[in-house]
Amino acid sequence: MDILWEIVFQTVEILTLVFGFSGIALSVLLLFSPGLTLSLGKIFNRYFDVEKNLVHLDKYIQTDKFAYRHNVLAGLSLIIGSIIVLFFLFFRLDTGNFAGIFINPGKYSALIDILLNFMAILGKIVGFLSLVIGLFLLFAASQLKTLEEKMNTWFATQPIVDKLGSANHDIDTIVYKQPIIFGLIGLSASTLLTILAFINIFG
Secondary structure (H helix, E strand, O other): OHHHHHHHHHHHHHHHHHHHHHHHHHHHHHHHOHHHHHHHHHHHOOOOOOHHHHHOOOOOOOOOHHHHHOHHHHHHHHHHHHHHHHHHHHHHOOHHHHHHHHOOOOOOHHHHHHHHHHHHHHHHHHHHHHHHHHHHHHHOHHHHHHHHHHHOOOOOOHHHHHHHOOOOOHHHHHHHHOHHHHHHHHHHHHHHHHHHHHHHHHO
């Protein structure tokens, strides 16, 4: 597993170096030839219409009919599954040993331990909720259905999609109005990024 982590880190470092060099080249071009940068930007700018593909995702799919039609089977399945999960999380899960499977002890161990404990707590909460829902399905399916209908809320995401689909040229306008300032900022950030990547790779 350590080899996999090493590959991931080296890939990130190489990509950082590539982005650093690209940023330096773009910043130098913006400083000394903003007109050419604008022309290249127009060549590389592309617009892809994905609206037709999103139509297939904008459908209401009712999944609760089976659970309420076979409430005993669904309730027992949820109860048994929740008990197994809760038993494992409370009595079998050792976060220290589990973290050792993925990474060496002592290296990022504190962060991994925090993440695993958070996931364990989240799993326990979900397990308890599943157990309660299973009991409701088994003994009070009609009350659960009434509660679900009250809690169901429809969120319209089309306005957000419309905003994401609109072209915005304000950023380009600001950058090309002040090419020296943005060129220097980009050059400084890209140079720092490149130096850090060099230190990590060859240091």
